Amino acid sequence: MTVPTELTHDDALQTLRAHVTTHVALPGEPGYERCVPWNVAAAVTPAAVVLATTPEDVAGTVRFAAAHGFTVTVQATGHGAVGIGPRTILVQTSAMKHCTVDPRARTARVGAGARWQDVLDAATPHGLAPLCGSAPGVGVVGFLTGGGIGPLVRTVGASSDHVRGFEVVTGDGRLLRATPECNADLFWGLRGGKATLGIVTSVEIDLLPIAEFYGGALFFDGSDAAAVLRAWASWCVDLPETVNTSIAIQQLPPLPGVPEALAGRMTVAVRYTAVGDLAEGERLLAPMRAVASSLLDTVAVMAYAAIGAVHGDPVDPMPVTENQALLSSLPIEAVDALLAVAGPGSGSPQAIVELRMLGGALAREPRHRSAFCRRDAAFSLLTIGVAAPAIAATVVEHAGAVASAVAPWATGEQMPNFAPSYDPARPARVYTEDTLHWLAALADRYDPAGVLATGQVIRTVRG
Ligand SMILES: Cc1cc2nc3c(=O)[nH]c(=O)nc-3n(C[C@H](O)[C@H](O)[C@H](O)COP(=O)(O)OP(=O)(O)OC[C@H]3O[C@@H](n4cnc5c(N)ncnc54)[C@H](O)[C@@H]3O)c2cc1C
DSSP: OOOOSSSOHHHHHHTGGGGOSSOEEOTTSTTGGGGOOSBTTSOBOOSEEEEOOSHHHHHHHHHHHHHHTOEEEEESSOTTOOOBOTTEEEEEOTTOOOEEEETTTTEEEEETTOBHHHHHHHHGGGTOBOOOOSOTTSBHHHHHTTOOOOTTHHHHOOGGGGEEEEEEEETTSOEEEEOSSSSHHHHHHHTTSTTSSEEEEEEEEEOBOOOEEEEEEEEEEGGGHHHHHHHHHHHHTTOOTTEEEEEEEEEBOSOTTSOGGGBTSEEEEEEEEEOSSHHHHHHHHHHHHTTSOOSEEOOEEEEGGGGGGTTOOOOSOBOEEEEEEEESOOOHHHHHHHHHHHSTTSOOOOSEEEEEEOOGGGGSOOSSOOSOOOTTOSEEEEEEEEOOTTTHHHHHHHHHHHHHHTGGGBOSOOOTTSSOOOOTTHHHHHSOHHHHHHHHHHHHHHOTTOOBOOTTOOOOOOO
16 A cells, blocks of 8 residues: 555654544553453554444545545454454454343344454343354454354354344444345345454344253363264264364463363363254263263253353463364364374363364355355364463464374365454365455445455455
8 A cells, every 4th residue: 555645654653643533642651551362373464453443434544544544443342352463443343342232133243353252242041043163252343253162063054144234433434324135236145244344333133042052062081082072972973963062181270260170181162052942952962971981060050151161261361373274074083083183192282172063054155145155064163272482382383283193084174253364265264255356346346455464355366
């Protein structure tokens, strides 16, 4: 981008405050620290932080950036942070966290800064379930613009399939509504395309009438990893769509919130949710309970409000590095390959190596198609490691070794929400060729000057 005025970037930034009605923080000023993401490993040093409170603040920032040669990106919680450099203005949405539930229509209207916990708090007293992911601390909009794979994914599909509409500021600074009937191309691209086309200011979602579920986790000692993983892989293939499960080899540090029985050692967690006939859900889990004696068994009938307890993801900010591989199948050979690289005695430095069973409703195209691809994978394999400076390189290298170990069963694809990065090879892993083409074409239309910038925006490649 060229700077279309005589002002330097520094001079121009001083005038940014005139374009918004909220707090703007330049480096070193109070409020600038709000750019620090949940994933503190991401280097985030924007030109300015706009603490947006209204859609107009977002639109004003985008228009200002276009006029002065900056790019703009957005952050709510920083759970999906990639680096942000000094030529980019950050729109920080966490103050826009309103959430209004309509219990009759079974919908919620949710601001761009809300976390899933905000929606759980507002919806579950009505017996209604928002389709969050494993961690209620994750942002609603960031999750939904990446598709959204939750603990009920096989039962309900991607959470973004349950979006009714968005309010969004597009890259050309317009505030638009996007629904299946209105700006349908934008509605298509915002569900899966992350911030490629615009900064969402609010979203309307369906709430499902699910008040409780049978679920939680069985934790086994690491020495039982081979028996548990092999049993899980053959057990899960026959499960009905009302049941969801994932399994994780965990090496959790002794931190607040980590049960003593699980800290500082290798354990295996079998996560489980069943809806509908809860007694049948209990019966279906019995074979896994019989594989070995568990260290801890938290599986019981739970209120939907407790859905975050199934995975028990970390809450406090930390430096993490992730990698994802989607698998087309999980034969015993794949399980053994995984155990060899990440199981007992492997020396794995990963905090979590997780397999989530997919399929079911996720594999079916929803009524309103979207830019979320990769519905047909059978399993997601995710490695999550602590990216502390002393071990970060080892963790990343080992994550590559895990990916190589399962390569014969991997599709070579990934999902937008997992392992975000600037890797130029990533878009082709996340999107089909058609989807990439259409997202780039829509970006030419809704962000012709290329104002929006994050690690994940899709643009036409110009020769
Ligand atoms: C502990 C943990 C558990 C997770 N569990 C799951 C899970 O179960 N299922 C799953 O699918 N994902 C999961 N994720 C991934 C998570 O959904 C993504 O990282 C998501 O992008 C986080 O959104 P955020 O707003 O919290 O993060 P942020 O870092 O604030 O945002 C990440 C990205 O989301 C997009 N975004 C955010 N706000 C907007 C906006 N207003 N308009 C347009 N785009 C926006 C942008 O591309 C932005 O760069 C998990 C991540 C963590 C760290």
